[in-house]
Amino acid sequence: MKNTDTAGLEKEFQDRIDRGEIIEPKDWMPERYRKQLIRMMSQHAHSEVVGMLPEGNWITRAPSLRRKAVLLAKVQDEAGHGLYIYSAAETLGADRKDLLAEFLSGRAKYSSIFNYPTLTWADMGAIGWLVDGAAIINQTALAKCSYGPYARAMIRICKEENFHHKQGYEILSTLMKGSLPQRAMAQDAVNRWWWPSLMMFGPQDANSPNSEELLRWKVKKYSNDELRQRFIDRTVPQAEHIGLSFPDPLLKWNEKRRHYDFGKINWEEFFNVINGRGPCNRERMKARKKADEDGLWVRLAAEAYAAKHPNLN
Amino acid sequence: MSSKNKPGNDLFLYLLRLGDTSLVLSHRLAEWCGHGPILEEDIAMTNISLDLIGQARILLGYASRVEGKGRSEDDLAYLREERAFYNVLLAEQPNGDFACTMVRQLFISSYQFFLFEALQKSADETIAAFAAKSLKEVTYHLRHSSEWVLRLGDGTAESREKTVQAVNELWMYTRDLFDMDSVDRNLLTAGIAPDMNLVKEKWEQKITGVLKESTIPVPPSDAWMASGSREGKHTEHLGYLLAEMQILPRTYPGASW
Ligand SMILES: [Fe+2]
Numbered sequence: 214m215k216n217t218d219t220a221g222l223e224k225e226f227q228d229r230i231d232r233g234e235i236i237e238p239k240d241w242m243p244e245r246y247r248k249q250l251i252r253m254m255s256q257h258a259h260s261e262v263v264g265m266l267p268e269g270n271w272i273t274r275a276p277s278l279r280r281k282a283v284l285l286a287k288v289q290d291e292a293g294h295g296l297y298i299y300s301a302a303e304t305l306g307a308d309r310k311d312l313l314a315e316f317l318s319g320r321a322k323y324s325s326i327f328n329y330p331t332l333t334w335a336d337m338g339a340i341g342w343l344v345d346g347a348a349i350i351n352q353t354a355l356a357k358c359s360y361g362p363y364a365r366a367m368i369r370i371c372k373e374e375n376f377h378h379k380q381g382y383e384i385l386s387t388l389m390k391g392s393l394p395q396r397a398m399a400q401d402a403v404n405r406w407w408w409p410s411l412m413m414f415g416p417q418d419a420n421s422p423n424s425e426e427l428l429r430w431k432v433k434k435y436s437n438d439e440l441r442q443r444f445i446d447r448t449v450p451q452a453e454h455i456g457l458s459f460p461d462p463l464l465k466w467n468e469k470r471r472h473y474d475f476g477k478i479n480w481e482e483f484f485n486v487i488n489g490r491g492p493c494n495r496e497r498m499k500a501r502k503k504a505d506e507d508g509l510w511v512r513l514a515a516e517a518y519a520a521k522h523p524n525l526n
Numbered sequence: 527m528s529s530k531n532k533p534g535n536d537l538f539l540y541l542l543r544l545g546d547t548s549l550v551l552s553h554r555l556a557e558w559c560g561h562g563p564i565l566e567e568d569i570a571m572t573n574i575s576l577d578l579i580g581q582a583r584i585l586l587g588y589a590s591r592v593e594g595k596g597r598s599e600d601d602l603a604y605l606r607e608e609r610a611f612y613n614v615l616l617a618e619q620p621n622g623d624f625a626c627t628m629v630r631q632l633f634i635s636s637y638q639f640f641l642f643e644a645l646q647k648s649a650d651e652t653i654a655a656f657a658a659k660s661l662k663e664v665t666y667h668l669r670h671s672s673e674w675v676l677r678l679g680d681g682t683a684e685s686r687e688k689t690v691q692a693v694n695e696l697w698m699y700t701r702d703l704f705d706m707d708s709v710d711r712n713l714l715t716a717g718i719a720p721d722m723n724l725v726k727e728k729w730e731q732k733i734t735g736v737l738k739e740s741t742i743p744v745p746p747s748d749a750w751m752a753s754g755s756r757e758g759k760h761t762e763h764l765g766y767l768l769a770e771m772q773i774l775p776r777t778y779p780g781a782s783w
């Protein structure tokens with residue numbers, strides 16, 4: 214049976230959450246709260262790092278020096294986000310090395326969106342606009358979550374995400390003002406990235422196992438479906454503005470709901486990709502494992518050097 | 527390439543040499559993106575790559591104005607062929623392993639450091655301003671790469687072995703950094719460019735120091751040296767790099783991005 218002390222502490226903890234207080238690393242928290250946060254934050258950090266790969270794929274082929282510089286800066290930001298969120302997770306007693314090991318062994322997940330290939334330059338636009346756009350909606354919500362270090366990390370990161378979103382939209386709107394093949398390239402990218410972006414908000418509320426608890430702890434402030442709807446409502450007018458459409462015949466403004474209605478998401482695809490059966494899962498994991506293995510001698514050298522010269526650091 | 531016709535042409539070629547070096551090295555570093563040995567190093571290498579692309583844009587932008595034929599910075603970057611690129615040979619060498627990348631960086635950052643230091647006093651104000659701004663960036667690149675060469679050279683037996691090999695493989699491209707032709711000599715006379723022999727002396731002193739501290743032997747002075755970048759004669763690697771870099775503007779002529 215539950216220790217009465219723990220029960221008391223848990224009640225007090227929930228009261229604090231309900232009063233809208235922010236939990237800091239040294240505060241008492243239920244083990245399960247700590248675990249769930251470490252899981253979420255490490256998944257988030259892994260996603261930032263894996264996310265470097267699909268866009269890194271186009272830096273060397275960016276079609277102008279300005280675009281190249283912007284894309285480089287963006288991908289560098291994502292690496293920074295990864296680092297920043299790993300540090301935030303470490304405030305909960307997790308160790309980045311262990312988190313990384315869990316990721317490389319395939320036990321920890323990362324956002325399934327990065328398991329899709331970047332086939333044309335327009336994909337850089339679609340990712341910035343849709344993927345970072347979806348990330349902004351998710352992360353703006355997380356910026357109000359109950360765990361202080363995570364919330365603060367999100368506030369800082371969201372500023373950069375807005376720049377990512379803008380540069381993506383700018384890539385697509387430039388393409389849409391271009392030649393026929395350029396416009397086709399833009400539309401094709403949007404066709405491929407639209408549905409996967411909607412899946413970024415996670416399963417429908419009815420099928421989201423962790424949601425209820427996370428909402429109660431205010432780790433999540435809104436449900437997956439709420440955030441998805443917010444993203445769609447915000448994005449559809451932007452598409453219309455530059456002459457892009459989405460591959461969903463059911464997508465339509467609903468005056469009664471004051472929201473856009475949309476078609477059925479292919480959840481089978483979502484769960485397939487989450488569970489390793491997506492177009493680039495193997496490649497992404499292989500690339501990260503190779504980076505880790507190839508980098509081992511470098512890390513060992515740095516350790517050996519530090520041990521030989523203890524006064525230097 | 528003959529340059530005796532117009533003094534502007536010397537300046538144009540000189541700017542291409544500097545700009546192409548930054549551009550091509552930036553490209554190589556960007557290839558590491560997402561594949562670095564640690565996340566911090568992914569950030570550092572993209573950071574250096576970003577500085578270099580910024581340098582390339584200033585230099586090629588200025589080259590475009592000096593040329594005055596309406597070719598933009600992008601036209602210069604994307605529509606010139608291999609034989610019209612003038613980056614130093616070292617910049618286009620493949621990344622190899624991390625030791626190779628860091629040794630290449632050390633060699634080039636050190637070259638850029640002493641070159642830009644001298645160019646701060648250039649009679650050409652645009653170049654002088656560029657050099658002063660870029661020197662700050664290059665100071666960081668040089669510190670970063672020398673710290674790594676130190677750690678790798680004086681780290682484990684394996685890392686030392688890899689670093690020795692990287693130095694031996696890349697050494698042959700280091701004389702090309704300092705070769706002087708009529709362009710350099712004319713600009714030297716005009717007070718625009720420095721004497722590369724003086725830059726070379728400082729470079730050798732710096733590199734010898736770093737290699738010694740890293741326990742890495744300095745290659746013999748009679749080692750065979752490649753050259754050719756001043757005339758746009760490259761190694762076989764550049765063609766592939768440009769094919770990749772230039773594919774979109776060449777596939778869609780005249781398109782805006
Ligand atoms: Fe991010």
Ligand SMILES: [Fe+2]
Pocket residue numbers: 291345348373374377
């Ligand atoms: Fe982003």
